[in-house]
Amino acid sequence: MSPSYLKRLAVFCSILAITGCGTTSSKNSGESTGVVINVNPKLSVIQGPASAAVEVRKQPISILVLHHTASSLPSALETLQGRNKGHTVGVHYLVSAELPQARIFRMCPDSLAAFHAGKSAWGKFDSLNQSSLGIEIVNYDGNVNPYPKPQVEAVLALAQYLVATHQISPENVVAHSDIAVGRKIDPGSLFPWEYFAANGVGAWPDTKDVQAFRILLKSKKLSNAAIQQLLRTYGYRLDDNSDKTLGLALESFQRHFRGSKVDGVADDETVALLQALVKKYRSAPPKVASPARSGKV
Numbered sequence: 001m002s003p004s005y006l007k008r009l010a011v012f013c014s015i016l017a018i019t020g021c022g023t024t025s026s027k028n029s030g031e032s033t034g035v036v037i038n039v040n041p042k043l044s045v046i047q048g049p050a051s052a053a054v055e056v057r058k059q060p061i062s063i064l065v066l067h068h069t070a071s072s073l074p075s076a077l078e079t080l081q082g083r084n085k086g087h088t089v090g091v092h093y094l095v096s097a098e099l100p101q102a103r104i105f106r107m108c109p110d111s112l113a114a115f116h117a118g119k120s121a122w123g124k125f126d127s128l129n130q131s132s133l134g135i136e137i138v139n140y141d142g143n144v145n146p147y148p149k150p151q152v153e154a155v156l157a158l159a160q161y162l163v164a165t166h167q168i169s170p171e172n173v174v175a176h177s178d179i180a181v182g183r184k185i186d187p188g189s190l191f192p193w194e195y196f197a198a199n200g201v202g203a204w205p206d207t208k209d210v211q212a213f214r215i216l217l218k219s220k221k222l223s224n225a226a227i228q229q230l231l232r233t234y235g236y237r238l239d240d241n242s243d244k245t246l247g248l249a250l251e252s253f254q255r256h257f258r259g260s261k262v263d264g265v266a267d268d269e270t271v272a273l274l275q276a277l278v279k280k281y282r283s284a285p286p287k288v289a290s291p292a293r294s295g296k297v
Contacts, residue, residue, distance in 0.1 A: 037106070043157045045093070048105030053082025053090030053115040055129075061110065061166040063125060063132035064159060065117055067176045068139040068186040073097070076138055080107050082115060090114040091134040095155050097147075102154040110166070120179040121237035122172070128179055133162055142188025143255070143262075152192055159201040171235060171281040173202035177255050181236060182248035189259030205257070205276035213272035227266050230274050233282050 035047040069076040073096045082090040091114050094105040108114050116134030117127070125131050137155055139145055147155075163173065175191070176184045197204030222230075228238055228246055236249050247264035254262040257273050 039161060043104075043161050045104045045106045045158075048094060048107050049077060049081050051080055051082045051090030051107040051114060053080075053088045054108045054112040055115075057111055057113040057130060059113075059130040061131065061133055062168065063122060063128055063172045063174060063179075064162055064166075064168050065120075065128065065132050065134050065174055065176055065179060066155070066159075066187045066191065067091070067116065067134060067136045068142040068188055068191075069094070069136050070140055070186070071138075072140075073138050076136060077105070080136060088115055089118075091116040091136045093133075093135045093158060095135060095137045095151060095158065097138040097151050099148060099150060102148075102151040104154055104158055110162075117176070117179060119183065122174055122179045123235040133166070135159065135162075137187055137191075139187065142186055142190050144188075144190070146190050147187075147192065152195070156196060156199055156201060159196065160199065163201055169281075170197065170201075170203040171277075174235070175252075175256050177252045178236065181238065181252050182245070185255065189255045189262050191259075193256055193259075203277060203281055205273050206280060209276035209279055210269075210272045213275040214268050217268045217271060222266075222271055224266070227271060227274070230271075230278055234274065234278050 033047055033049055037045045037047065039045055071079065073094075076094055079087065080089060080091050080094060082088050091107050092110060094107060096103045096105075110133055113129045114134055115129055116136070117129045117132055120126075120128040122128060135155060135158065137147065137151065139147060159173070162168065173196070175193075176186045177188075193202055194204050196202045224243065224246055225241070228241060228249075231246075231249050231253065232238060236252065238245050238249050246266075250266055250270060251262055251264040253274060254264070254270060257277070258270055
């Protein structure tokens with residue numbers, strides 16, 4: 001075999017692994033750190049250092065979880081290798097905040113379950129490591145620091161590819177804070193969820209539905225019990241019916257869908273957004289969004 005043929009074969013095998021067809025961890029697959037995998041014209045992925053914080057995947061991929069690192073790129077690359085026994089974490093992908101172009105590192109193939117979700121729940125799913133893919137985005141705090149455009153575009157291209165490849169429904173593209181109510185706050189209120197939804201990744205309510213529900217709420221407010229049920233129907237896990245837990249769940253919801261005011265208060269805007277989302281995504285069979293691009297950051 002010629003060297004050029006062997007090189008093409010290695011790239012092809014890497015692409016198979018990134019789509020979940022691989023059967024071994026990258027630490028055992030012979031992949032070299034730093035190899036660039038050109039997945040499509042808009043997406044290139046660098047083979048990063050392999051994460052040891054993985055296990056055999058026993059459930060199909062149904063969820064995509066977005067995180068922020070709360071650290072620098074070098075620190076995140078070190079931590080996400082999962083070799084610290086006191087902090088065993090891993091992830092599938094890590095996206096840098098570098099300018100003028102962000103880089104995407106693959107830490108383990110999709111075919112493995114990475115330890116990124118921790119104690120978590122979403123809808124019918126518990127302990128989401130097995131049923132999800134994770135993307136870590138370099139940002140010290142996405143509630144304070146905006147995400148630079150090159151990074152946003154890199155995450156979007158990756159997420160579009162993963163959503164299409166694994167047929168992940170819009171309502172199952174979630175924040176770490178969505179799946180860990182009261183425990184996590186990432187990727188934060190400044191993450192551009194509406195822009196992502198406009199480009200085929202994740203859920204967003206229809207404006208006309210939000211307006212209609214706001215009108216109805218002027219004459220009839222919902223009880224806390226009704227709001228709790230709406231949150232649970234959409235996917236949030238509330239461990240009890242206390243006002244404190246409701247407030248924490250509303251904060252998680254607002255970080256995703258109303259980032260301009262995260263206060264845990266069930267005001268009319270928040271409740272109308274929630275009602276519109278339940279109507280759009282939980283009242284009929286879910287539809288996988290098209291990865292078409294539109295709009296501006």
